[in-house]
Amino acid sequence: MASIEAKNKVEKLRSEIHKHNHNYYVLNQPTIDDYDFDMLLKELEKLESQYPELKDPNSPTKRVGSDLNKEFIQKSHDYPMLSLSNTYNYTELYEFDQRIKKNIPEQFSYECELKFDGSSISLQYENGKLTQALTRGNGEVGDDVTQNVRTIKSIPLELQGDNYPDRFVIRGEILLPFKTFDRLNTQRAAEGETRFANPRNAASGTLKLQNSSIVAKRSLDAYFYDLLTEAPLKDGHYETLDQAKSWGFKISKENKKCNTIEEVIEYLEKWDKKRENLEVATDGVVIKVNSKTLQNRLGFTAKSPRWAVAYKFKAEREITTLQSVSYQVGRTGAVTPVANLTPVSLAGTTVQRASLHNADIIENLDLHLQDQVYIEKGGEIIPKIVGVEYALRKEGAAPVLFPKSCPECHTPLERNEGEAAYYCPNYLGCAPQIRGKIEHFVSRNAMNIEWLGKETIQLLYNQGLLNSVADIYRLPNRRDKIEGLETIKRDDEKHPPLMVSYERIIYAFQFGIQGISLANAKKIANNISSLKELEDITVEHIDSLSLTLKKGESSNHILRQILTFFRIPIQKQIFDTLCQGDMSNGNISLSAVIKALKIPNITDQEIAEIMDHAPFAVLLPNITLDTWKSFLPEQKAVVAFNYIRNPRVDKLISRLNQLSKISLKQKSVDNLFQAIEKSKSNTFHQLLFGLGIRFIGATAAKTLAKKFHSIESLRAASYQELLDINDIGEKMANSIRRYFEKQENIDLIDSLTTLGAPVGTSIDGEQEASISELPSTLDGLIFVISGNFGTSQRRKELGEIVEDHGGKLTSSISKKTNYLIAGDNIGPSKLEKAQALEIPIINEEGFLAMLEQ
Ligand SMILES: NC(=O)c1ccc[n+]([C@@H]2O[C@H](COP(=O)([O-])OP(=O)(O)OC[C@H]3O[C@@H](n4cnc5c(N)ncnc54)[C@H](O)[C@@H]3O)[C@@H](O)[C@H]2O)c1
Ligand SMILES: [Zn+2]
Structure with missing residues (x-):
């Protein structure tokens, strides 16, 4: 006989599984992973076979999870x-x-x-x-x-x-x-x-x-x-x-x-x-x-x-330590948490960051700093944290708390009802939001302005030259301020932060091979599986590397230099420090590298602080004296600041540099200005998409541009007029209205207009006339077009004809539909529905005849 307990357990499992089935098959938003789901199902199967009296033909063990959706026949x-x-x-x-x-x-x-x-x-x-x-x-x-x-x-x-x-x-x-x-x-x-x-x-x-x-x-x-x-x-x-x-x-x-x-x-x-x-x-x-x-x-x-x-197959999973959580602010102001992990190798790549998506996920996982977390790649490029090994939690570990205010501008964060994301509302003054909007405006599908990459935008923003998208068009008047600016280009994909490749370590520290070329350093780096191997390198090994040697040099010669190097205790000590930071993926951790620089009296805790300010070795000289003072005692800060500038260390650091510099020299400024000028003849929909109005993607921007031809007439459109457009829903219509209610957006558009940005479709007078002269014979009528009209192009054209004559297109048939324009092989469900609602069904010829009348 099944105990009450077993019965309760079975019921609980069934309702839990039903809920997961619904999330998975109907909402397409599962909340647990497949393996855990399958384990729940197996547990239920086991209980049902143990207690046959609890069997039920409707149990999820007996039926497939349903994807039925009432929108379909x-x-x-x-x-x-x-x-x-x-x-x-x-x-x-x-x-x-x-x-x-x-x-x-x-x-x-x-x-x-x-x-x-x-x-x-x-x-x-x-x-x-x-x-x-x-x-x-x-x-x-x-x-x-x-x-x-x-x-x-x-x-x-x-x-x-x-x-x-x-x-x-x-x-x-x-x-x-x-x-x-x-x-x-x-x-x-x-x-x-x-x-x-x-x-x-x-x-x-x-x-x-x-x-x-x-x-x-x-x-x-x-x-x-x-x-x-x-x-x-x-x-x-x-x-x-x-x-x-x-x-x-x-x-x-x-x-x-x-x-x-x-x-x-x-x-x-x-x-x-x-x-x-x-x-x-x-x-x-x-x-x-x-x-x-x-x-x-x-x-x-x-x-x-x-x-x-x-x-x-079980998704490939690894366990690693959660070091910290950073919060990134996007152009919409949404704050996204990102987990920083101890680097670990997963499905062939080194992973040290994982997305956490939103505050709820942090809360559901009950994340604490230094937790051992499971990470998995679920088809996405960025892996995610799927679980925590709670048993291994360190005593006194601090919980990860989502910040209450913006990590960039300190404005209190807000959350819209029904949304998972927190937003920084300071869209006019929050740096990453301003830069993000500019990045979006110049991106490929928007205004496609080349020569204005992320780093250049940041550089110009820092100089106070670029505070809005309108400022892009003011840049050409400020050449004197722009020419000569320089910045570092980050490429996190190729050179992730917080680590330095063997190649760069060998090139910088040289290990006795004075003045080694980068090419030779690369050859050595590619042929060792750990840095430690260098210590025991043999002449045969060096021979096999086919290094490019200078006149009078030989493999034997190089070997002697390396051996001499390791005989000096202080050098051996530096080498050992580096080896301790070996991440076994061809990289040395940045913390070991900083330790090997031997900045006087620096502790491990202080090295962690340094890395917060300089996640790449090359950024060390960029730490200002004030910043050093913010985490070091005054005296120590001054020493560290000067130590980094000492020529020997400075040279070493620049040899560790894996990143390239962007310099705004005359030629690149010319190119940039040309690209800006060229963008003035872009289409209106590119600009409209580039404005980044929430929920208005590239497709919606095209639809809107086709209907309104200019930002002015879009601004004048009422909520209802917007809603009447096929493919523009309530969410979009609302968002557009809200955009134009803000004075700063009106000002921005005025500036863009004055500065010559494409705020409307340039149609010559004749074309414009022919558009407005089209008779509105289909005014107020609602059409559905369905089936095959020879080509998909033709079907699209018919849709355009409907709209150009004042009709409205919808995609599904309802009581309000006036006509169904049917092509070949029309879906039986649409036909049945139209017949049931007694909606007139016409073919292409019938429709064109309607226009003549
Ligand atoms: N994470 C969740 O919340 C959740 C919820 C419900 C179901 N699930 C997952 O979905 C699975 C159950 O779903 P299911 O019933 O669709 O079973 P299933 O996906 O494990 O297997 C059946 C399906 O496999 C597909 N399939 C793919 N290649 C096939 C091939 N070569 N031959 C035959 N079929 C092939 C078919 O679509 C078939 O319907 C479970 O394994 C579970 O992990 C997860
Ligand atoms: Zn902010």
Whole structure:
């Protein structure tokens, strides 16, 4: 008999899992990782088998998680769409093999496929044409997303060849490639939208968009892994897929038949690593019994086939120490926490920073300084902290507290209702916000002003020459102040802060090889696996490096110099200090390097302070005397300040420099001014996007520019007028109105106008006249355009005609729709809906005839 306790536990688990399913499949925002989710599910499975009286056909162990969404029409699947049982270890895989062998005494083979991590889709083809696309839904019925799926280029709308069955179903996975995913997230962050957690969520979110034209822009991809027909075409699953390939379906070329479970394991080992190089996300391998006859014999459980199992790869995870949290202020004023970690190697790269996204995440993780934290790469380039080893927390560790005021300008932070981010409201006076706005304005999709990079903007801002985007156009009058300015260019990707490469260490400290060239230092650095090796270097080793030697030098000669160097105690001591900072990834920690500089009487604690002010060695001379005094006793500060300037140390530091300088010499100032001048003939939508109005991305800027032609008429537009534009929602309309309510924005626009920036579309008089003369025959009518009109260009043109004549376009049919303009192959769901609401359906000719009247 189940105890009350067991019963409560089962109920608690079920409701928790239901909630996670909803977050994952419907909201596309999971709050725990897959492994933890699967462990909850396994725990529930175990309890249910232990206490059969608690079994329930509606338990999440018995049903697939549902992605159904009431915005879509639902249709039944011809064949149920199931999940897969999964495992994370080889023991269970051997058990799976044993179970199969018990039921199948004869020889058989497995087929291994990559488990693509996207959104499942089931397509129906009739007479060689795509007729329907359904999501998995609850396994029995799915959402009809045919219109969206039609925009995916790798899905054939019509099949090649002629040996396909009249009617069949093919199943696969819709994916968003990593590259597109990163681009999409950057764009979303820039527009103030929440980022997708991973490519899978982004793919299923995209598939469920109401507007197919946005889906088309996201370049989704698809791989197929199952073909279902009334009578099997071939007995082998692998062979069947091979046939589907010939009809134009994308089938992974990595599918492989294996005769034994050991061969399967070989495949797993290979792909655990290799999958990092794929363009799309995979989360495991699916192992299937290849013969369909045998598959039928093995059958299904309520939730998954008995003839297949998914081996899931655990995301690569590392544990490291949380050193500190820094807070970055973006151009919108949003404050983003970033974790600084003790560098650790993860999936082939050294990681020392992880994103924390927002204050809630810090709070949920209950982060404390010096915590041992787990980091993981979830398809994104920047890894994230996924957990804390609470048992290892140091006594007295300080909790990480999100700041109450802006780390840059000290204004109290604010939080908008319903948003996770905190904002610094001081948008007129907060340095990173001002610089961020300028960076956005000059960026590629906006005004595309070259020669005005991040560092140059910072330099000009620091000089008081660049305080707003309008100031860009004032720069040409200030050449005298600009020419000759210099700054350091940071390249954190190539040369991360807080570390120095072997190459630079050897070049700077020389280790006896006086005046060594950077090229030789590089050759040595590339051929040692730790700095320590230098001490025991042999003549053969030096020979093998093929260094470029000066006249009269030989490998023997170099070896002698190195050996002599190590014989002097103080030099050996410096070398040992450096070796202690060896990070085993070809870098020495900056703290060890500073220690090796031997600034008199400096403690480790003080070195940490120094690094706060100079995260790169080259910045040491930039620390002002006042700054030294802010963390050192007066006397010590003066000594340190002068020590850094002593010629021997100064030379050493400049040889440690891995960063390049930006100098605004005459030629680069010329280039900059030319680029600024050129930007005056940009289009209005570039400028509009560049203004960085919240939620107005590049696409919305284009839409608005097309409608309003100038900033003045956009300013005059009412909330309702904005809302009436297709693709402009409440959030955007509100944001635009708020922008123009602020006096400083009006002033900015006035300045931009006076300075000659493109604040309107330059149309010559004639064109302008022809636009205003278009008859408003469609005034107030609402249209939906759907189906195929030969080319997508034509479909777009029809939309433009509707709008140019005063009509309004919407993407979905409702009671308010006046006409449905239908092309070929229009989705059955749209047709049904239009018929049900008795909305007139017209074709292209009918529509054009309407205009004549
Ligand atoms: N983190 C969360 O909150 C959360 C919540 C719910 C589910 N999940 C995750 O989702 C998984 C459960 O989802 P599921 O039921 O979709 O199972 P699944 O994703 O583990 O496996 C089934 C799916 O795999 C896909 N697939 C990819 N390649 C395939 C191939 N070659 N052959 C066959 N199928 C292939 C299909 O779309 C199929 O629907 C769990 O592993 C869990 O980790 C996570
Ligand atoms: Zn601020």
